[in-house]
Amino acid sequence: MSEIQKSYEPQSVEDKWYQYWQTHGCFTADPSRVSERRPAYSIVIPPPNVTGVLHMGHVLNNTIQDILARKARMDGKEVLWLPGTDHAGIATQTVVEKTLKKQGAIRHRDDLGREKFLEKVWEWKDKQGGIIIQQLKKLGASCDWSRERFTMDPAYSRCVQRVFVELYRKGLIYRGRRMVNWCPVSLTALSDEEVTMKDQKGFLYHFRVEVAEAPGTFLTIATTRPETIPADTGVAVNPRDPRYQHLIGKHVIRALPPEQTREQRLIPIVADDKVDFEFGTGVLKVTPAHDKTDFEIGQRHGLGVIDVLTPDGHMTAEAGLDLAGLDRFAARKKAAEILEAHGALEKAEPYANKVGFSERADVPIEPRLSDQWFLKYPSLEKSRACVDPSESGESASPAVAGVSSSSHKMRFHPQRWAKVYDHWLGNIQDWCISRQLWWGHRVPVWSLELTPDAAARLSARIRHASIETLSNSDADASARSFSFSGVAGAESWVRWDGDTRTLQVATHSQDEEGALQELGFAQDTDVLDTWFSSWLWPFATMGWPESTPTLKAFYPTADLVTGPDIIFFWVARMIMAGYEFMGDLPFRNVYFTGIIRDKQGRKMSKSLGNSPDPLELIAKFGADALRFGIMRSAPLGQDVLFDEKDVELGRNFCNKLWNACRFRQMQGGEVQGEIDATRLATDDRWILMRLDQAIREIDAAYAAYRFSEVTQTLYRFFWSEYCDWYIEASKAAFTGDDAALKTNRIAVIDFVLSHMLRLFHPLLPFITEELWHGLGFSADMPPDQGGRTLMTAPWPHPLSETEKDIWGLDDTTEKVAAARYELVSLGRTLRAQFNVAANQKARFVLRPAGELPPAERDVIKLLLNADPLEIADSNWQPDKGTPAAANAVGELFLPLAGLVDVTAERSRLDRDLAKIRAEIVKVEEKLANPAFTSKVPAKVLEEHHQRLADWQSKAQQVESSLANLPAA
């Protein structure tokens, strides 16, 4: 930093240092360095979508991770922050398909076929997939890029297969024909978590059906979906509902489609507890093919299943002539019209209800019966037990916790998410893990229908077992082991499906895959839910199933930083996978960020256009500014209302920091390492104590994951204490002529700055590194202790008792300094009140209450811009009406002969006095209350006495000023 510029220009600094850190391997974790003295610290990044671009949520999330990682390095830990990306099945496939369509290359992905289409996706991934990684680097993320992973990497894919097969073997993964959430746009099944309930305005249609056995008797049914009437296979009433008991077992004539015969339209009236007789008419149409509850009712009563919807949400021929081919929403209107035309529609009343929407495609999902793969969640009990959902999670004292809080080994921050987590795990349903997509991990199951021909082929190949063994239909839930290839170690897990007479074989062995293909087995066409790969992230990225040095050193990870919106999708499932496959939890702490919103509180979204581009913000204000701005306004567990002003504030802050260091540099000289305790001024002692206090507060805030508090403390210490008071006061020493004093002052400044830059580094990595080198602090340290980079400088510790003793730091010193600053403020207020311009030298007279060394006087003089500052003895008397202020340091006068508006001054002083007296009354009343004085702690009582004395002396001062006013 030879020629330091007047303002900080991040552009020239950021790329330089990022490059430097990378070429020096500062981000690379080395498991061999881990030891008792150098513990491991690890974080895995929540992998962003490989085709995604950086948004403000990423900024918040990754800034926090970077802060944790950089802080841990400075704490002397071996740090692994493991980065990577996620293949994001539906999102990526949709994006690529849309792009190809837009280019006119295809009309549908079928035009290309699976293989060709996947080639295109990989091309896209190779071209676009690095973007977000590059953006993270701009932000300053200190990830170990040598370990970057992608969920579709070959090794990672093997992990996914292995896990699938393992769970298949245990019988936890099974294929079944069940009701699933079907997205008619993406044309795939979704998990329950991918469905969000939305309020919808629609109609509740009331229509009549005739009871077949009692002509002329009608039942009225209420429904929001009349288009599914053709799929009704029954009508249900509550068995305890007296209105309908006599009709149970009879039939009604289904209203649609009208062209069907009476026989075709007869459906039974069944009794089922699930029917709520408060709702509507208490009669429920049962549509097993298109409603989950109805499906269950249908199962209980042996009702048939009629499917009237195509996968993309259009009506089938089964829906009847009028509806066939219509879109489901058009069909709804049409069905109502037909009912009306036949006189069956009683009324259609406006109705608000909740409808499940596909989170991705933002359209209503269809409950649909289909063959899918499901997972019974593993290691549920352990996963649930490891997080304590009780309110008192933070303080559970061993005495109270009979159940032992040590069994809860994981902490959520904020704690309240533990309850949400616990509730979800307590009400969990099997996970539908198959997706009807092409982009993803293909289900590693091969199947073959056991025709006589196939059996012959199999027996020629099978070496150790007979077909009878393999196809034994009484096989239990778990699969049996067998190798088709005969290669040692190559295993398959076989299950017999009696219904379809097929053999199902799951394997993660390439040899087996080849052998199976030769035998005519066909691989399942579905792929797995993306989360089925990301739930393995903490260990699959570290080389599992091999016991690699990385895995041994860095699993389990320390902290996970993520959004609460994926607590079920990802966090909970990772915990289960961790216990199931590693036998240990995947992380010890989970920090849930808030959600970034705009300043009106709306979620950031592309369609609203309210989502600022972080890269533009970085270009405009600098990465440090962005980091600072967002961290300062991101309190623990609350959503963040983001405003560009926040980043501007960060920019201003960086500039201030830059200039504070520039000021130091302008004083010249080398780094001053030795502080001479005998030459310490009150101001020096004061700032050292404030530094000590700041370090303690920051450490406490980090321990509680309160990052905004860290930021605010740093802000206060640097700006309000160091700059506003200490540096300003130091100018007195620098304009003086005591060289030794100046040198010592510089030593204190260097001490404070070198600590401050370290405290700031996790938050502001770029500017601090630049200043660290520019001020020469790096030259003062061993290479691996901050000499090469601030990244490895040791984290500051609070001052020791020895240091405090040597430097003479005590409460009295602090009070003396604070009182002097207070007097300066009082004097400045006088200036402002009497319109003495700030840049105008003014004559002040100070009548000190006690001893006041010349150096102290000089500071007051400078801070007040007083010239002259006359020191008066106790006999000196001001002219009548001289503005004055006083505190423990003494009385300060601003002589303004003839300039004072006596009337205005009197009323100002009267107002002040009234306020002061009100305070005195408040304290006096408290002190006069025996209940107060007898019960309150001694310390509080003492404080009140002191407060009373302070107010009283202020009152006296104002009173004497009033008395000193000339008669008006």
Add this chain to the structure above:
RNA sequence: GCGCGCUUAGCUCAGUGGUAGAGCACUUCCUUCACACGGAAGGGGUCGCAGGUUCGAACCCUGCAGCGCGCACCA
């Protein structure tokens, strides 16, 4: 319906029992040799409402209201 969170200065938010705070915005003054991306001074709040506990409540308890978010098979 159940659960969670929020309600403090014009705005965004800190503040968990002992004198109501910060940043921004606002008003006035100042380009004084680190910084106008700056400095100085100032105005502005019965801490959502109502009870209760306490010597003392923004803070603890109860109830209510408003806003937001989860979860839930009311067609």
